[in-house]
Amino acid sequence: MDYTEPLSDEYITVIDTDFLHIPVRLYVPRRKAETLRRAIIYMHGGAFCFGSFKQRAFDFLNRWTANKLDAVVVGVDYRLAPQHHFPAQFEDGVTAVKFFLQDKILSKYGVDPSRICISGDSSGGTLAAAVTQQVQNDPEIKHKIKIQALLYPGLQMIDTYLPAHRENEHGIVLTRDVTIKLVSLYFTKDEALPEAMKKNQHMPVESRHLFKFVNWSTLLPEKFRKDHVYTEPILGRSAYSFPALLDYRASPLLANDSQLQNLPLTYILTCQYDILRDDGLMYVSRLRNVGVQVAHEHIEDGIHGALSYMTAPFYLHLGLRIKDMYTGWLDKNL
Secondary structure (H helix, E strand, O other): OOEOOOOOOOOEEEEEEEEOOEEEEEEEEOOOOOOOEEEEEEEOOOOOOOOOOOEHHHHHHHHHHHHHHOOEEEEEOOOOOOOOOOOHHHHHHHHHHHHHOOHHHHHHOOEEEEEEEEEEEOHHHHHHHHHHHHHHHOOOOOOOOOEEEEEOOOOOOOOOOOHHHHHOOOOOOOOHHHHHHHHHHHHOOOOHHHHHHHOOOOOOHHHHHHHHHHOHHHHOOHHHHOOOOOOOOOOOOOOOOOHHHHOOOOOHHHOOHHHHOOOOEEEEEEEEEOOOHHHHHHHHHHHHHOOOOEEEEEEEEEEOOHHHHOOOOOOHHHHHHHHHHHHHHHHHHO
């Protein structure tokens, strides 16, 4: 992995520290602030199995965001699978965010408690969505999130035969088989799960009520449904039991409408050539259906994980374009 040290520069002070036991990297602008600053908490992607805020691309993104927005940025390193299974990653995200939202920590870094965003890409988008749901619906958490930004997020694992899965079965970066293998490691090392997921026969009978939340035949815009045919999933075929598969903290699309109603203004970016494309598109529909304001940008030539290639020679321009769209929206709305 292309890891970086916490190097400060003339504009930004960079600090590696811990929020309780969770490693974080803080980017704090050096220039004197006239008012309290905005803040962004960023969850990196990497299919729950890889990645770190230390990666060159994420360090570049978070440093750029802090400098462009004159904002405090916090990169979070949650525990990774397969050494740690769900809900470890979610719990680490919640722990880091709750720690940061304390008055004494916000005042230490000069942050305005009414102008905080949670962001993430790919599996980090999964965590950002799940943690935002938790924070907004927890009456014990005083300070709420102003906006959330989800960049090509994965948001459900119960239906592995969406149009995006069919069209991108042999996709760039993420194939269907690789996606299923990595997602299954989030839950277990048991090989039976990915085998059942490949057949889309991994869910138990008691999950039937959840499929209305991910029914692409009603939630996807027509241009993405095309001539694909929706088939009811076959339930109860597997002998194993993984309750986490039914957990909205793992699949934020499984949250019910009353949980979604409390969510803040949301930015969702989707890419055409991405196996996770339809997750983001369905979340746009679900949130708008309950009255949450959503800004949605779709990149017709986009591929999954493009931000990770901002510092590489290939797909460089695509990653930089996404960075500019994301930070531009943040600047206007946070």
